[in-house]
Amino acid sequence: xxxxxxxxxxxxxxxxxxxPLIGARGFSTVGIAQILVAARIPKGSFYxxxxxxxxxxxxxxxxxxxxxxxxxENLFSNSQQNGYEKICVYLKFWQNTHIDGKxxxxxxxVKLAAEMADLSETMREIMQHGTAKVIERxxxxxxxxxxxxSITKELPAAILAATLYQTWLGATLMLKITKHTxxxxxxxxxxxxxxxxxxxxx
Amino acid sequence: xxxxxxxxxxxxxxxxxxxPLIGARGFSTVGIAQILVAARIPKGSFYxxxxxxxxxxxxxxxxxxxxxxxxxENLFSNSQQNGYEKICVYLKFWQNTHIDGKxxxxxxxVKLAAEMADLSETMREIMQHGTAKVIERxxxxxxxxxxxxSITKELPAAILAATLYQTWLGATLMLKITKHTxxxxxxxxxxxxxxxxxxxxx
Numbered sequence: 001x002x003x004x005x006x007x008x009x010x011x012x013x014x015x016x017x018x019x020p021l022i023g024a025r026g027f028s029t030v031g032i033a034q035i036l037v038a039a040r041i042p043k044g045s046f047y048x049x050x051x052x053x054x055x056x057x058x059x060x061x062x063x064x065x066x067x068x069x070x071x072x073e074n075l076f077s078n079s080q081q082n083g084y085e086k087i088c089v090y091l092k093f094w095q096n097t098h099i100d101g102k103x104x105x106x107x108x109x110v111k112l113a114a115e116m117a118d119l120s121e122t123m124r125e126i127m128q129h130g131t132a133k134v135i136e137r138x139x140x141x142x143x144x145x146x147x148x149x150s151i152t153k154e155l156p157a158a159i160l161a162a163t164l165y166q167t168w169l170g171a172t173l174m175l176k177i178t179k180h181t182x183x184x185x186x187x188x189x190x191x192x193x194x195x196x197x198x199x200x201x202x
Numbered sequence: 203x204x205x206x207x208x209x210x211x212x213x214x215x216x217x218x219x220x221x222p223l224i225g226a227r228g229f230s231t232v233g234i235a236q237i238l239v240a241a242r243i244p245k246g247s248f249y250x251x252x253x254x255x256x257x258x259x260x261x262x263x264x265x266x267x268x269x270x271x272x273x274x275e276n277l278f279s280n281s282q283q284n285g286y287e288k289i290c291v292y293l294k295f296w297q298n299t300h301i302d303g304k305x306x307x308x309x310x311x312v313k314l315a316a317e318m319a320d321l322s323e324t325m326r327e328i329m330q331h332g333t334a335k336v337i338e339r340x341x342x343x344x345x346x347x348x349x350x351x352s353i354t355k356e357l358p359a360a361i362l363a364a365t366l367y368q369t370w371l372g373a374t375l376m377l378k379i380t381k382h383t384x385x386x387x388x389x390x391x392x393x394x395x396x397x398x399x400x401x402x403x404x
Contacts, residue, residue: 024320025320025321026228026230026316026317026320026321028228028230028231029230029231029321109379110316110375111316112316113316113375113378113379114228114312114313114314114315114316114317114375114378115228115316115317117378117379118226118227118228118313118378119227119228119231124378124379124381127379128379128380128381131376131379131380132380152400154395154400155391155395159388159391162376162384162385162388163369163388163389163391163392165372165376166369166372166373166375166376166385166388166389166392167365167368167369167372167392168372169371169372169375169376170367170368170369170370170371170372170373170375171368171372173312173315173316173368173371173372173375174315174333174364174367174368174371176315176316176319176320176326177311177315177319177326177329177330177333178330178333178334179326179330182364183364183368186361186364186365186368187365187368189357189361189365190365190368190369190392190396193356193357193396194392194395197400198354198356198399198400
């Protein structure tokens with residue numbers, strides 16, 4: 001294994017071990033000393049891997065988004081499912097991550113958007129590009145669903161994808177605030193309505 | 203004026219002056235020294251008014267919610283408007299606050315939910331009770347709108363109120379991430395669909 005590979009593996013390990021800490025406590029409140037403890041690396045090693053805490057935060061977010069997009073591809077890989085079923089698989093994944101998931105698996109965008117978008121322009125841009133890619137991917141699946149007849153064509157796929165993503169972001173904030181799963185029940189009802197249209201009136 | 207009144211006025215002034223700072227930078231990153239500067243009070247005065255920074259944060263959020271509920275009553279006070287029009291007035295208020303508003307007017311719930319719900323149980327509870335009251339008030343107006351025929355009865359008023367609130371919370375997070383108003387355009391489209399139902403298919 002090359003020196004470069006070893007360096008990258010160690011770096012990845014720091015980022016993986018630090019993610020639950022940042023996911024639970026946010027970015028600003030966590031100091032480098034706490035990151036070192038979470039990542040189980042000796043003092044002083046941090047700057048061997050990252051130029052600054054800000055740079056560490058940028059890499060943490062970038063890696064999170066790369067991993068998320070890979071997860072998305074896996075979720076959408078069942079060719080037996082129609083577009084609607086695939087979107088439901090994604091929304092169930094979102095729900096499970098936040099209700100049953102470990103803190104390290106919870107959405108870093110939900111956790112860091114409000115905190116970091118105002119404080120770091122670079123982290124904001126990483127989140128902007130990342131969420132745009134996720135919404136684009138959802139729009140692809142929705143468009144397929146509109147073609148296979150499983151999703152209503154009332155809303156353009158891009159708008160429907162964006163609104164689903166926003167609705168679930170907001171629901172996850174409300175889950176944090178209420179510690180109840182009701183916001184997700186509400187998000188499911190809205191999502192079904194938006195994907196399927198209102199049921200026919202008698 | 204009694205000593206108690208003077209004390210309360212001074213306290214309110216500190217909270218009002220500190221709100222833009224917390225609204226822009228969050229709670230954890232702002233130190234008491236910065237709050238004192240923003241509130242233009244001498245060093246050492248902070249603990250004359252608040253037992254701790256946490257207690258200050260709790261009072262800041264409580265006051266924000268009280269003010270917000272008063273604003274809501276003013277927005278809903280036009281008896282010439284039907285339920286749908288009142289909800290649109292509210293959503294326009296939300297939009298304007300975040301697009302044209304000063305930072306001190308922006309939603310503290312959006313800013314602090316993800317950061318503080320995990321860090322302070324008391325602040326989380328204040329946000330929980332506050333958002334529940336807002337959603338209840340929206341549900342009242344929606345129910346009136348369902349009775350006056352301006353809002354569809356497809357969704358129960360309480361669910362529709364919760365989903366509008368969540369959708370706009372999520373849209374505001376996306377506004378912070380993207381620095382574009384498109385998330386609000388999307389939220390408008392979704393809100394109109396949810397309030398009015400899908401247009402009749404030809």
